[in-house]
Amino acid sequence: xxxxxxxxxxxxxxxxxxxxxxxxxxxxxxxxxxxxxxxxxxxxxxxxxxxxxxxxxxxxxxxxxxxxxxxxxxxxxxxxxxxxxxxxxxxxxxxxxxxxxxxxxxxxxxxxxxxxxxxxxxxxxxxxxxxxxxxxxxxxxxxxxxxxxxxxxxxxxxxxxxxxxxxxxxxxxxxxxxxxxxxxxxxxxxxxxxxxxxxxxxxxxxxxxxxxxxxxxxxxxxxxxxxxxxxxxxxxxxxxxxxxxxxxxxxxxx
Amino acid sequence: xxxxxxxxxxxxxxxxxxxxxxxxxxxxxxxxxxxxxxxxxxxxxxxxxxxxxxxxxxxxxxxxxxxxxxxxxxxxxxxxxxxxxxxxxxxxxxxxxxxxxxxxxxxxxxxxxxxxxxxxxxxxxxxxxxxxxxxxxxxxxxxxxxxxxxxxxxxxxxxxxxxxxxxxxxxxxxxxxxxxxxxxxxxxxxxxxxxxxxxxxxxxxxxxxxxxxxxxxxxxxxxxxxxxxxxxxxxxxxxxxxxxxxxxxxxxxxxxxxxxxxxxxxxxxxxxxxxxxxxxxxxxxxxxxxxxxxxxxxxxxxxxxxxxxxxxxxxxxxxxxxxxxxxxxxxxxxxxxxxxxxxxxxxxxxxxxxxxxxxxxxxxxxxxxxxxxxxxxxxxxxxxxxxxxxxxxxxxxxxxxxxxxxxxxxxxxxxxxxxxxxxxxxxxxxxxxxxxxxxxxxxxxxxxxxxxxxxxxxxxxxxxxxxxxxxxxxxxxxxxxxxxxxxx
Numbered sequence: 001x002x003x004x005x006x007x008x009x010x011x012x013x014x015x016x017x018x019x020x021x022x023x024x025x026x027x028x029x030x031x032x033x034x035x036x037x038x039x040x041x042x043x044x045x046x047x048x049x050x051x052x053x054x055x056x057x058x059x060x061x062x063x064x065x066x067x068x069x070x071x072x073x074x075x076x077x078x079x080x081x082x083x084x085x086x087x088x089x090x091x092x093x094x095x096x097x098x099x100x101x102x103x104x105x106x107x108x109x110x111x112x113x114x115x116x117x118x119x120x121x122x123x124x125x126x127x128x129x130x131x132x133x134x135x136x137x138x139x140x141x142x143x144x145x146x147x148x149x150x151x152x153x154x155x156x157x158x159x160x161x162x163x164x165x166x167x168x169x170x171x172x173x174x175x176x177x178x179x180x181x182x183x184x185x186x187x188x189x190x191x192x193x194x195x196x197x198x199x200x201x202x203x204x205x206x207x208x209x210x211x212x213x214x215x216x217x218x219x220x221x222x223x224x225x226x227x228x229x230x231x232x233x234x235x236x237x238x239x240x241x242x243x244x245x246x247x248x249x250x251x252x253x254x
Numbered sequence: 255x256x257x258x259x260x261x262x263x264x265x266x267x268x269x270x271x272x273x274x275x276x277x278x279x280x281x282x283x284x285x286x287x288x289x290x291x292x293x294x295x296x297x298x299x300x301x302x303x304x305x306x307x308x309x310x311x312x313x314x315x316x317x318x319x320x321x322x323x324x325x326x327x328x329x330x331x332x333x334x335x336x337x338x339x340x341x342x343x344x345x346x347x348x349x350x351x352x353x354x355x356x357x358x359x360x361x362x363x364x365x366x367x368x369x370x371x372x373x374x375x376x377x378x379x380x381x382x383x384x385x386x387x388x389x390x391x392x393x394x395x396x397x398x399x400x401x402x403x404x405x406x407x408x409x410x411x412x413x414x415x416x417x418x419x420x421x422x423x424x425x426x427x428x429x430x431x432x433x434x435x436x437x438x439x440x441x442x443x444x445x446x447x448x449x450x451x452x453x454x455x456x457x458x459x460x461x462x463x464x465x466x467x468x469x470x471x472x473x474x475x476x477x478x479x480x481x482x483x484x485x486x487x488x489x490x491x492x493x494x495x496x497x498x499x500x501x502x503x504x505x506x507x508x509x510x511x512x513x514x515x516x517x518x519x520x521x522x523x524x525x526x527x528x529x530x531x532x533x534x535x536x537x538x539x540x541x542x543x544x545x546x547x548x549x550x551x552x553x554x555x556x557x558x559x560x561x562x563x564x565x566x567x568x569x570x571x572x573x574x575x576x577x578x579x580x581x582x583x584x585x586x587x588x589x590x591x592x593x594x595x596x597x598x599x600x601x602x603x604x605x606x607x608x609x610x611x612x613x614x615x616x617x618x619x620x621x622x623x624x625x626x627x628x629x630x631x632x633x634x635x636x637x638x639x640x641x642x643x644x645x646x647x648x649x650x651x652x653x654x655x656x657x658x659x660x661x662x663x664x665x666x667x668x669x670x671x672x673x674x675x676x677x678x679x680x681x682x683x684x685x686x687x688x689x690x691x692x693x694x695x696x697x698x699x700x701x702x703x704x705x706x707x708x709x710x711x712x713x714x715x716x717x718x719x720x721x722x723x724x725x726x727x728x729x730x731x732x733x734x735x736x737x738x739x740x741x742x
Contacts, residue, residue, distance in 0.1 A: 019680075023726040023732040024692055030732035032740055046736045052680040057675055061652035065679040072683060100646060153632035177670065182589045186629025193276060193627065194717030196282050199593040200629070201722070231724030232707055 002013070008039040009130045015077055015086040017094075017119070020052045021221040029221060032248035033086050033122060036135055038091060046080055049076045055093040058101060059187050070098055082129065083119040086244050087220045088151025089187075091121040096154045121151055123219055123243060127160040134167035139249040141239075141240055142172045146212035147180040148225065161219055161243055168246060176211035178203075185226035193243040198230075205230050215239040262366065265359040265390055270616050273600030275623040288424050292595050295423045299586040302529025303637070316492065319427035320522050321513050321640045324577035327476075327507075331567060332477040334509045336587045340454065341479025347542025347554035355385030358559045360533065362387060362501055363394050363469065365555055369499060371396060371465040375457075377483070378402035378492035379470025380560060381414055382501045382578060383602040384615075398468075399460045401489035403453055410437045416596030416604060418582040419527050424595055467493035467551065471504035472579070474556070478513050479540055481556065484524065486534040494539055500551040502539070506558050507576040519579065522639035526581035542546060562615035571650045575610050577640040584634035584644060591628055599624065606634035610647045618654050619662075689733070696727045 014037060022029045037044045054069030065133050069159050073094070077083050096117040102108035126132045143165055151157045158180075168199045184190065184200030204227060216231075216238055218224050230242040282288055289435030302408065307313045337617070338350040352358035366374065374391055376382065376398060390408065391398040400409040400698055404422040408415060411433055429448055435442045440452050469490055473482040481502050483490045494500045510519060524530045541551030566575050585591045585605030596604030601612045609628055613621040624646045634644040658733075659668045681687045702708055707723040710716070718724055730738075 024727055025729045027730060027735050029734035031735055031739065034736070041294070046733070048733060048736075049685050051685065051688045057679060059652070060671075060675065061625075061649075061654075061656035062672075062675045063653045063656075065675055068679060069682055073607070089312075097649070136395075141522075149629070149633075153636060157524050162676075181632035182629050182633070184589065184629055189626070189629045191402070191717045192715055194720060195280070196590055196594055196627075198721045199283055200589045208397050225725050226722065227726060229718070230518035232723040233437075233721065238585065 009132070011043075012130065013043045013044070013080070014084050014125075015081045016044060017050065017053070017077065017083050017090065017179060018046065018146065019085055019087045019090045019221070022086060025225065026221050026242070029086055029242040029244050032242065032244035033084075035248040036126075036244060037115070039135065040130065040132060042130070045081070047076050049051060049173050052092060053090050053093045054101075055090060055097070056227050057123040058093065058097060063101060064100055066148075067111040067140045070101055074098075074115055077115065078122060080118065082125065083115070084122055084125045086242060087222070088121045088148045088155055088157065089222055091119060091124075092150040092154035094119045099213070121219065123159065123161040123164055124151075124155060124157050126247075133160075133163040135164070137167075137247045137249050138169040139246055139251060140170035141214045142174055142222050143215045143217050143241075143246070144174050144176045144208060144211040145179060146176070146183065146208070146216055146223060147234045148218050148223045149182050151219050152180055156220075161217075163245065165217060168249070174213050176207040176210050176213070176216075178207055181207075183223050183226050185222050187222065190226060197226075201226060201230055205234075207234070209236060213238065215241050215246075217241050217243050219243050256642075261364040262357070262360045263394075265356045265363065267354070267356045268386055270620050273612070273616075273621045273624065275598055275621075275627045278600060279594035279627070282598045287426055287429075288595055289423055289593070291426055292592055295323055295420060296592045297584045299420075299528070299582070300328045303526055303583060303675050304529075306525040306529035306531070316518060316522055316638055317641050320518055320579075321577060323510060323518070324574075324579075327510050328567065328573065328576050329679075331506065331509070334508065334511055335506060337476040338474055338479060338509050338556075338598075339425060339558070341477065342541065342554075342556050343479075345479045346544075347479065347541040347556055350555060350557045352557055352559045352561070354561045355559070356559065356634070357389035358503060359387055361557050363390055363396075364504070365499065365501055366391070366396055366466055367394070369465065369553075371499070373397040373460070373464050374466045374468055375399055375401050375460050375464040375493050375497065376405070377467070377485065377493040378405050378421070379468070379503060379636055380415070380418060380602060381470050381505050382468060384505075384561065385503075387503070399457070399464075401457050401493055402485070403450065403486075403487060403489075403551050406453055406457065407433065410434070411607050414597065414602060417585055418580050418603065418605070418607070420582070424597065425721070438677045450710060454612055461492045461496050464493075464497040466499040466501065467495075467497040468503065470499045471502050471556075473516065474504055474509045475513050475516065475521055476509050476511050480513065482516065482520075483537045483539070484520065484533045484535070485537075486528070486530075488535055491535050491537055494522070494537060495550050496739050499553045499555070500539070501555045501557060502544070503557045503559060506560055506563050507578075511721070523579050523581050526583040526637065526639040529697075539605075564616050569614075570652065572610070572614060572647050574583065574640075574642050575607075575647060576641055578611070579640060581605075581639055581693050583637040587627065587637045589631060589633070599627070606644045607642075610644055610651060613651055613655075618658050622655045622658070622705060625649075625655055642694040647672075689731075692731055696729065699727055 018030045054066040098112040184197040185202040190197040201252035331355040349359045400406045407422040471481045540556040591605040599608045609624040630645045702724040706726045711719045
């Protein structure tokens, strides 16, 4: 059932960059990532010293603090293994914004370049590095996909998650209206400007409901905890799933 | 470079109060009419733009080219501005330099006074909005009328533009009917055609009686001394040709090197702004009326204004903010703008571009909330015809806000936030403290947790839980489960 390139996955060494959100709030997403990698025979490890990549500080303007955590991240993930994360946003921090953070510092910039060349978001890694777009998952249901902003516009990944979703047995992918419009999360934005954030979220929730899907899937727990926060508050009967959970699923009925 | 041809009148500097985005957006979000108008207009602009750029095979290539020319122009601004000045003078025009808004107003009032100007017509110009030129005219007892329909509406309503290219986007047809009836003494008309006719009749007299026309500038061509104005109503054509004196005000970033650059810039501007291949009118103005011209102004004055732009020029991290050609595409695509509208941004420029240029033009301490008025979704960057990396600049400005607050040692939320970030960083720098904190927080949350959800949190997180549930901390974090998966 797995695609032909899977055999090459067996020599691939990956360090999980699990992200604080998944570690603290959504550990089942991390487990799903591990299950998918195990199934593909990828050699996975988890550097236990990891905490946060520093994005919240960076996005809030606290560059000094962000630098300290970025340096820590760089040393924790030292080596030559791939670094894979179930988040387009945290991956963007490492791959795109570390460069910005250490601009004008040639020594750090060199380290950052090396680090970012082996850092990947989960779906990008599956499809573009391992060459896998079918992991043999089974899930029965109508699924709609929300494009996370950082994955789409910083890492330019649009089709990979959709290909992975469409290859899941029993899944029907239905596109929501304006799937690539922000859900209004924006990290600390959701707390600093809650009214604006919720107003943007309302439109996203409407799109999800109108799609007729019974599950909304995305690549980032930031977006999903935001979308899920409204879905749970309003008791909307739509399931909220990280794509890793969908890809780890082997259930005939949801 | 300072030299002058007319009188300068002393005009008091504008008093700018600290802009409060959060407060203003909160009010805007409750205005249902505004929200309907915003969704309708931004949807329309989005779709016409998308359709229009779809006609190009290599839209991205055009954007790269336009950006390259802007890089060249802004990187050699001194050279191109002097070239522009020389060529405007050669064409029989006058050039004036203004360091700030007060000087620009002073120059323009000086020209008006010297010629005993009693009434002025204006075509749409964000630069004149920026310096509150109408206010200066009124203070000097000179009548001034906006002739762009949208600007005319907001002048009657005594408001500011809420969109760069559609200044009255926040007003419904009904709002305008009522406004015209109140201010102009006409019946309450229901149809846009009727309202336009009213404005047209009123404005026709203004054009014929005006002693001076004031316009903005979309592009100023250095090598020919030509200024270019794009519009759809014909009012700018009349403003720049009927009165005896034409004064054009430009921010100094509007210069482009060559005439042959224009087709590219006109295409990316028009398609990004209104989705048009070509606007109804495009005026190319090189100096005043020539001897064998049948009409046109006797005098042409170009006012080149800095007003904070040299500060942006001196900042390599944010310099590309000056590449903006004011198309408004970033406003139309922005989820924040779509929900809160232009007035929430507090000053004349709104949306993502406003969030980056307002703090730079007015000073970061005047608009510290604006760089934070974004979810950093990046949609603005993708529609920008000159590829300004707005999210990156927002992030840079956020760090400047924090630096500014630290320098001033502001008390209150600033210090609390700083303390919180320090504590957070401290706990993230040690795996053990991190683990301990997660464990403690897990137990602390238990009395408030319901089915894995928190329905109410204390300030500042209450902003989240007012209308959204927050996830509870998991009993076993991933790192513990990992141990189980590998050792268990």
